[in-house]
Amino acid sequence: MRVIDNQTIGALLSAQAGARGDKPALVDGDGKVRYTFGQLNDGARRVASALLALGAGRGENAAIWAPNMPLYLDVAFGCAKAGVPLVMANTNFRAYELEQVLRQTEAATLFVADGAGRPGEFPEILRELCPELADAPPGRLAAARLPHLRRVVFLGDESRPGMFSWPEFLALAAGAEEARVTACEAAVVAEDVFAILLTSGTTGTPKGAMLTHANFFYVAATVSGCLGVSPGDRLCIPLPFFHAYGFGMVLTALAAGAAVVALDRFRAPELLQAIEGARCSLVFGTPTMYVAALEELARREYDLSSLRGGNTAGAFCPPELAEAVIGRMGAREFGVFFGMTEAYCTINRPDDPPERRVGTIGRAMPGMEVRVVDPRTGLEAPAGTAGELCVRGPAVMKGYYKMPEATAKAIDADGWLHSGDLARADADGYCVVTGRIKDLIIRGGENIFPAEIEEFLFTHPKVAEAQVVGVPCDYYGEDVVAFVRLKDGCTATSLELKRYCRERIAIIKVPAKFFFVDSYPLTASGKVQKFRLRELAARMLAEEADRG
CATH class of the missing domain: 3.30.300.30 (ANL, C-terminal domain)
Structure with missing residues (x-):
């Protein structure tokens, strides 16, 4: 990736649009190009301009509640250029979780899709939370249960009570001064928060992890470098964009000038069809996704000859599963990656020995420090001895949004993020996760x-x-x-x-x-x-x- 002075996500997109404006950035599963880098950058600038016209800007947060769709990227990159941190809400949320998250993160603007399975489900839930939408002029919402929320933008052409439709929202950008957006983008700095991602909820109430532009810029540049991603690659991403792993891989493609092939939701046949139809070279997913894909592959043949590698993360991956992905899907450079919402940590490289690519979670990403400590004493554990995996470096989050006690509990005074995962490391730094401390x-x-x-x-x-x-x-x-x-x-x-x-x-x-x-x-x-x-x-x- 070409180094740019302002290491922010908006500047990264602008740089790729300048260098590769007519090249594909987002591709459908059948190989149809949805966005070039130039079109993606233009769409992001329109979103940023409309946000500024609405009065949104630095000092307040926006949120998006939507499945994987092209407009998700317009919103994410538009907020990046406008300097507005974006809360990426889980599509499994219902009224209780959505209210909890929007209140906790104080989102002033919400971008909402029609649903993630049943048509109309998201607006229906939002009306339950905000009956005031029925009579509110778009952009002037005053909701008792969501006191910070003032604007709702519907990610569709239809008009909805109290919401801007997508065309109405974009119309706000018409006639706006290009120089204003350019100046706003230039004012964003690497240490600003790019996204607020919710922890997965495997242990209960999600927390909002603040990831900066610098965090994601580092991840995008480092992962693309470790995996050897090039402009000719196409990355198949069945992961949800609201997840750190999913959006991190989107940015990995952006950093390399490669194309993203995203699925609106995971289904094993559609994953394999996308690899075949779009000629994907890399694939990323959780172990459960690969289990389902291998079962589907046993029922029907797919042409996966374009596939050379990828990785898995998000849960424990048995070595036998990784070996099956390499052997049966032909992903010869496939490996295991480890991270969490709060930080990316370790990664396998394509040139790592095969037994380490399937049997470990790799070693520390360049620039990151990893150590295993005895949970009782806090002292570093000897090589081969299990303890808590701790990480420090440029991928570690800024903290949890307005949760200083939780932040202090997760990140100690020396900057080490305590993962809560049990692991052991060998003398060469390759790690094996043995479980969660709580498990x-x-x-x-x-x-x-x-x-x-x-x-x-x-x-x-x-x-x-x-x-x-x-x-x-x-x-x-x-x-x-x-x-x-x-x-x-x-x-x-x-x-x-x-x-x-x-x-x-x-x-x-x-x-x-x-x-x-x-x-x-x-x-x-x-x-x-x-x-x-x-x-x-x-x-x-x-x-x-x-x-x-």
Whole structure:
């Protein structure tokens, strides 16, 4: 990526528009070009101009509640140029979560789509929260439950009560002085907040992580460099844009001058069709997405000959799964990447040894520091010893929005972000995640890492996925329970899986109970909500006890 003086997202887009204005930036799954870099930059400038005409600007936040769609990028890059931090709301939110997030982040402008599955669902929820929309002139909302929200822009052509339609919103930019937008963009600095991303909700209430332009500029330049992304590449991104991993990969493409091939939502056939139809060279997704893609690939053939690599993140990836992506999907440079909403951390490079690309989460990204510490003492753990993974460097968030206590708890006085993940690092710096501190199972005084059991269960020929949690136990303190999803057409019994485990792993790691499921409770970004599995296991075990 060509180095630019003002390392902001708006300046990055302007630079690529100048260098590659007529080249594709966003491509449909069938290969049709939706935006060139020049068109994307022009759209972003119109959004910035309309925001300024409305009186929005530095000092207030905007929010977007929408699935992956071209207008999402207009809004995101337009806010970047206008210096307005953008809150990226989860498409799984309903009234309670949306109200909570909009109040917490004090969003003054909301961009809202029609829905993410059912037509009209998002405006319907918004009207429930803001009945005042029915009588409010667009741009002059005064809502009791959302006191900061003044403007709602509907991401569609239709007029909605109290909202600007998209054409009405863009009309505000007509006749605006180009110099005003240029000056506003130039006033944005790298340390300004670019986006407020909500933590995934795997543990409860989301928090708003403030990611600066510098954070994302670093990520875009570094990841594209580590993966060798070039202007000729097409990146298949089935991840939601509101997720740090998803939008980070969009910016990775932007930094390299490559094209994004995005899906409106994940479906395995559409993912494989997009790789085939748009001739994608790199693919990014969560482990659950790859499991579904491999199952679909077993049912039908797809031409994936254009695919050379990519990576996975967002959850634990068994080595066998990574090997299957390399072998069956032909992604020979595929590896594992690790990060969280608050920071990008480690990455595998295409030239890493194959066993490390599938068996580890890689080593620290250039410029980042990674260490493993004993959670009890805070001292660095010896190589090969499990402890809490901590990171420091240019990818670490600025903090949680208006949550100083939570920020201080996450980032210590020396700038180390405490991930809450248990990991071990070898002498060369390659890391292996063994689980979350909160997920650690202590059975009879022995520490048990769920990820190790999940990785083992994946070796059973009938098992498609496995999730392991701890449940309270009077005798041992905690016991091990496994939720297993079998491969299509397979059947198995608890006794069969217990015997498989007892013959191959330590007895303390053998799950006391197996529950067979068709799916797992997931966040919209594809992470398994283990706290819900623990609740489900406790309830099912209690019901079994009541039945005697």
